[in-house]
Amino acid sequence: MDDRWNQGCTNAWKVREEIVPLGCTGSCQRLRAYFHTKRLSADPGTAPPPSPRTVAGWILRHPDSLSEVEQLRIKTVLARCLELEALTRQVRSFARILTERQGQQLPEWLNAVRQDDLPGLHTLAAECPLLHDRCHT
Structure with a gap:
């Protein structure tokens, strides 16, 4: 899973479709949770870009309600635009x-x-x- 993540594949459904034929029996929910953790822990400079909906959510929420990772990610996005x-x-x-x-x-x-x-x-x-x-x- 880490290899696919590092290759830029961040879609849990797609990865699950790839690994089930290889014998993986884990649930898609568990895979989505794993990818969610990867997204939150990713370096904002190398993480996949957030969706427009995610960025809008960060903008519309009070800055104090954002996690440290979210604050870092929005700062990175805003610095680029x-x-x-x-x-x-x-x-x-x-x-x-x-x-x-x-x-x-x-x-x-x-x-x-x-x-x-x-x-x-x-x-x-x-x-x-x-x-x-x-x-x-």
Whole structure:
């Protein structure tokens, strides 16, 4: 299993299909758990890239709720993509405004979003009536 992992095969189902004909009787659940452990312990620089869903989950969760490995992996991802780093900064800033009930900081956040080259957030800042009305009343 380690050989297949090192060759880049990180799909437990695929590996199980390969090893059952060789006489392996272990369950797929056990193999998935083994691969999960490998993913968490892998060096972020050499680990397979995380899925977009995984990265989104890391961005949307409070940084303190991420494990050390997750923090290291998201740091590696963000270092490779400046746009994603800016997006993460803005999403977390917006979350802080919401969770700490600091609506007075919303105009400042909107200005910061407009300065970043993040078209998706520009659309939110320009078209969300709640944000627009809240900041201009």
